[in-house]
Amino acid sequence: MRIALVGYGKMGRIIDEIATQRGHEVVARLKETPTAENLNNPDVVIEFSLPEAAFGNIKSCLEHQIPVVCGTTGWLEKRKEIEDLAVQNDTAFLYGSNFSLGVNLFFALNEKLAGLMKNRDEYACQLEEIHHVHKKDAPSGTAISIAEGIIQHHPKFDAWKLEETQDNQLGIFAIREDEVPGTHSVFYRSEVDEIEIKHTAFSRNGFALGAVIAAEWIRDKKGNFGMKDVLGL
Numbered sequence: 001m002r003i004a005l006v007g008y009g010k011m012g013r014i015i016d017e018i019a020t021q022r023g024h025e026v027v028a029r030l031k032e033t034p035t036a037e038n039l040n041n042p043d044v045v046i047e048f049s050l051p052e053a054a055f056g057n058i059k060s061c062l063e064h065q066i067p068v069v070c071g072t073t074g075w076l077e078k079r080k081e082i083e084d085l086a087v088q089n090d091t092a093f094l095y096g097s098n099f100s101l102g103v104n105l106f107f108a109l110n111e112k113l114a115g116l117m118k119n120r121d122e123y124a125c126q127l128e129e130i131h132h133v134h135k136k137d138a139p140s141g142t143a144i145s146i147a148e149g150i151i152q153h154h155p156k157f158d159a160w161k162l163e164e165t166q167d168n169q170l171g172i173f174a175i176r177e178d179e180v181p182g183t184h185s186v187f188y189r190s191e192v193d194e195i196e197i198k199h200t201a202f203s204r205n206g207f208a209l210g211a212v213i214a215a216e217w218i219r220d221k222k223g224n225f226g227m228k229d230v231l232g233l
Contacts, residue, residue, distance in 0.1 A: 003042055014205060035060065068093050069096070071207065094218050107146065129185075
């Protein structure tokens with residue numbers, strides 16, 4: 001495939017390397033807003049930029065009928081507008097708060113556990129995420145996806161909030177330290193014990209590989225998708 005990378009930071013460089021290893025041609029490496037000229041006619045765009053740039057980047061690509069795989073978090077209040085654009089322009093959009101295979105299996109496990117715990121009032125639930133100090137948004141997109149999975153399957157909760165769980169609001173502790181790629185934990189605590197599920201990333205390579213696999217999968221599709229679709233979860 002011909003792949004354009006929009007947003008060329010640490011993740012972009014790792015995606016570049018993995019895409020090339022898998023036999024793809026990287027035809028654009030952009031830090032600026034994509035246009036028909038600088039995208040250089042790709043089959044798919046992979047977008048990892050900044051929250052304030054993501055919407056404009058994705059919109060421009062979809063308007064040129066180029067499928068987009070997006071891993072930028074912190075802009076999702078405009079997601080519905082982007083999904084409508086993908087349909088209107090007869091192309092495809094795939095968003096992932098996290099492209100790691102392990103994290104997406106963790107999402108499924110988290111939803112199963114939330115369903116098991118929904119009638120266990122003796123257990124209080126709390127989320128925690130740890131990321132590197134350069135991460136712009138808090139909580140992480142992955143933590144929000146985890147919280148949404150719990151809210152969907154646990155009737156006690158109808159919203160999430162930063163810091164401690166309070167009444168019907170599920171709490172997320174967002175911690176920033178050093179160069180941590182990403183750690184996410186879900187705790188269910190009672191007076192006598194604690195259940196914890198946890199995912200720890202050792203490097204960004206798993207995220208990058210998942211993004212390239214998603215790009216391979218979406219190439220000839222139309223509509224809006226997520227990693228559940230790619231992995232058949």
